[in-house]
Amino acid sequence: MKSLSILWNVFLRDFRKQSGRMTLTIVGLLWGTVSIMLLLSFGEGLYQQMSLNEKGMGEGFSVIWGGRTNKEFKGLPRGRRIWFLADDLPYFSKKIPDAKLITGEMMRWGQRISYKGKYVSHMVNGLYPEYESLRAMYPQMGGRFVNKKDIELKRRVVFLGDEVKKELMPEVENPVGEMVFINSVPFTVIGILSPKQQMNSYASQDAYNVFIPLSTYRTIWNEPYYDNLILAVDKKDYGRMKEFTDRLNLAAAAKYKYDPDDKVLGIWDTIESQKLMGNILLGLKYFLGFVGFMTLAIAGVGVANIMYVSVKERTREIGVKMAMGARRATIQLQFITEALFITFMGGGIGIALIYSATEAFKMIPLDIPVLDIMGRPTVSLVDGLIVTLILGTMGVVAGYFPSRKASSVNPVDSLRYE
Amino acid sequence: MIRMTNVSKVYNTGSIKFEALREVNIEIKEREFCAVVGPSGSGKSTLMNIIGCLDDCTTGEYFLRGTSVANMTQNQLADVRNQTIGFVFQSFNLLPYATAEENVEVPLLFAGKSRKLRLERCRHLLERVGLADKMKNRPTEMSGGEMQRVAIARSLANDPPLILADEPTGNLDTRTGGAIVDLFNELHDEGRTIIMITHDPNIAAKLPRQIYMQDGALVDKLRIAS
Ligand SMILES: Nc1ncnc2c1ncn2[C@@H]1O[C@H](COP(=O)(O)OP(=O)(O)OP(=O)(O)O)[C@@H](O)[C@H]1O
Numbered sequence: 178m179k180s181l182s183i184l185w186n187v188f189l190r191d192f193r194k195q196s197g198r199m200t201l202t203i204v205g206l207l208w209g210t211v212s213i214m215l216l217l218s219f220g221e222g223l224y225q226q227m228s229l230n231e232k233g234m235g236e237g238f239s240v241i242w243g244g245r246t247n248k249e250f251k252g253l254p255r256g257r258r259i260w261f262l263a264d265d266l267p268y269f270s271k272k273i274p275d276a277k278l279i280t281g282e283m284m285r286w287g288q289r290i291s292y293k294g295k296y297v298s299h300m301v302n303g304l305y306p307e308y309e310s311l312r313a314m315y316p317q318m319g320g321r322f323v324n325k326k327d328i329e330l331k332r333r334v335v336f337l338g339d340e341v342k343k344e345l346m347p348e349v350e351n352p353v354g355e356m357v358f359i360n361s362v363p364f365t366v367i368g369i370l371s372p373k374q375q376m377n378s379y380a381s382q383d384a385y386n387v388f389i390p391l392s393t394y395r396t397i398w399n400e401p402y403y404d405n406l407i408l409a410v411d412k413k414d415y416g417r418m419k420e421f422t423d424r425l426n427l428a429a430a431a432k433y434k435y436d437p438d439d440k441v442l443g444i445w446d447t448i449e450s451q452k453l454m455g456n457i458l459l460g461l462k463y464f465l466g467f468v469g470f471m472t473l474a475i476a477g478v479g480v481a482n483i484m485y486v487s488v489k490e491r492t493r494e495i496g497v498k499m500a501m502g503a504r505r506a507t508i509q510l511q512f513i514t515e516a517l518f519i520t521f522m523g524g525g526i527g528i529a530l531i532y533s534a535t536e537a538f539k540m541i542p543l544d545i546p547v548l549d550i551m552g553r554p555t556v557s558l559v560d561g562l563i564v565t566l567i568l569g570t571m572g573v574v575a576g577y578f579p580s581r582k583a584s585s586v587n588p589v590d591s592l593r594y595e
Numbered sequence: 596m597i598r599m600t601n602v603s604k605v606y607n608t609g610s611i612k613f614e615a616l617r618e619v620n621i622e623i624k625e626r627e628f629c630a631v632v633g634p635s636g637s638g639k640s641t642l643m644n645i646i647g648c649l650d651d652c653t654t655g656e657y658f659l660r661g662t663s664v665a666n667m668t669q670n671q672l673a674d675v676r677n678q679t680i681g682f683v684f685q686s687f688n689l690l691p692y693a694t695a696e697e698n699v700e701v702p703l704l705f706a707g708k709s710r711k712l713r714l715e716r717c718r719h720l721l722e723r724v725g726l727a728d729k730m731k732n733r734p735t736e737m738s739g740g741e742m743q744r745v746a747i748a749r750s751l752a753n754d755p756p757l758i759l760a761d762e763p764t765g766n767l768d769t770r771t772g773g774a775i776v777d778l779f780n781e782l783h784d785e786g787r788t789i790i791m792i793t794h795d796p797n798i799a800a801k802l803p804r805q806i807y808m809q810d811g812a813l814v815d816k817l818r819i820a821s
């Protein structure tokens with residue numbers, strides 16, 4: 178305990194006395210820490226934002242659409258159109274009972290949507306209530322999505338994408354209950370889509386679409402065919418999506434009589450593409466981290482170097498201290514403490530700086546489109562811990578070898594009259 | 596206080612062996628004041644370093660206050676240097692970045708004394724060597740004589756019974772050197788054992804005991820004269 182307080186007092190005093198040299202090293206280290214944290218926080222922000230964007234479309238499903246046969250099959254000609262009809266939904270559900278959900282949607286591009294003399298042209302989407310959670314179509318406060326009753330009663334109700342609402346009725350505070358026209362048919366607004374970050378889409382961004390009950394859609398356009406089927410699976414089956422779509426293909430081939438190996442259906446597996454994107458993002462984050470790590474390592478070499486030079490410069494001082502009764506262990510620990518102190522000062526200030534900068538950046542309400550893709554730089558706890566760990570190791574290594582040199586100084590040699 | 600039997604010191608420089616001390620036998624009693632004299636290179640500093648536990652001897656035995664130094668651990672040696680011995684060097688060896696007060700503080704720091712005690716002791720010692728007004732001066736802001744006074748104050752920090760001075764007047768003019776010797780006389784009168792290397796025959800002659808060295812061995816005065 179006593180030797181600890183001796184160490185502390187000696188360290189404090191020398192540090193104060195020689196703070197000039199130390200400050201420079203601390204600044205060097207601060208720079209290293211700031212760069213690694215900056216890169217990591219950008220990486221993390223990007224990663225989080227991208228993941229968020231990914232989820233904007235919903236997750237865990239495949240989109241399947243019909244096509245034409247390319248081969249003759251059992252006497253049937255090629256070029257036949259294979260499209261899905263209303264009774265296909267219960268059929269597939271029976272064939273693939275372990276799927277979480279099989280639903281369908283219809284869509285029509287470029288429909289005229291008007292409100293009080295203003296009009297815009299957007300896609301109209303006919304769908305079922307399941308669509309809400311499947312595709313992350315959550316309504317803003319005060320509104321709701323299409324429900325079962327709407328389907329049953331073929332109600333003329335519409336759920337607007339948030340951007341459509343902004344275009345048509347920017348000044349309307351509570352749009353629920355307002356009347357809009359699709360072509361010339363009046364619809365009552367039941368809800369507005371909560372703004373969401375959506376990077377993927379297979380038709381157009383949900384914010385720019387309008388959504389109506391599928392039954393209503395059918396009566397207006399007298400349309401029998403689904404544009405897409407959507408096959409969703411439970412989380413535990415995410416890894417087996419291909420199996421599910423294969424089974425759907427087989428079931429469809431049996432019903433519509435085509436060769437299952439003939440690539441008739443279009444299939445987009447969102448799980449697969451999200452996984453790929455996730456890996457790219459993770460790779461990017463690691464790359465940024467690695468670049469930052471190298472910067473920090475260079476700063477670490479700087480600390481070790483300065484400690485070494487410091488030992489050389491201070492051999493006489495070390496000799497004097499030994500003649501005055503300093504123990505070798507005290508001398509050695511003093512140098513290690515100095516190295517650790519320098520690294521943690523530089524590192525700590527660096528981390529604090531980046532942390533407060535990113536926090537401050539979060540507070541500023543910025544509406545820059547780039548941020549929707551880039552995300553805002555974020556410091557994650559793990560990143561902070563990793564950097565602290567690297568700094569600690571670096572401090573010990575950068576301090577240990579110079580300190581050993583320091584404590585092996587021969588006082589007689591260092592004190593000889595020059 | 597000090598007893599050496601057949602102490603030798605051999606330096607190995609590459610393949611060449613150099614015997615800096617040869618079979619030194621010496622006894623120095625408590626409260627003695629000895630001058631060590633001899634030509635340059637005769638081994639005075641080597642002997643002093645061994646006495647001060649800064650260096651070890653190659654062969655022979657050295658007892659400090661009855662204890663064999665060869666048997667002490669590194670930490671024990673450090674504590675001996677801290678508590679039992681006070682060093683004064685020809686080139687002062689003050690820490691250049693520290694003030695007079697902070698220099699005197701060094702041995703107290705390693706003794707683990709409290710801050711309050713350290714400050715009190717520093718003030719007292721610097722007053723005693725006549726530097727009460729130079730406490731906050733750095734070595735570069737002081738004269739040689741003043742620096743040596745600081746060094747002496749520092750050697751007294753933990754009130755050691757033994758003071759070792761290696762040519763303390765070597766870098767000073769005669770008058771300043773005389774004042775330093777007076778200071779050592781005072782310390783001797785207080786009951787301390789003092790060993791002082793000097794090149795100045797006038798200073799040596801005034802001290803109670805002289806130890807003569809030549810080529811690493813102790814000799815009597817007569818042989819040197821002849
Ligand atoms: N580390 C060393 N390695 C080799 N030889 C050394 C070493 N230290 C001292 N010597 C040699 O030992 C001899 C005695 O040196 P020492 O310093 O004891 O002499 P000194 O009597 O103090 O001389 P001076 O009056 O000049 O200070 C010298 O010849 C010196 O060259």
Ligand SMILES: [Mg+2]
Pocket residue numbers: 639640641761
């Ligand atoms: Mg000498």
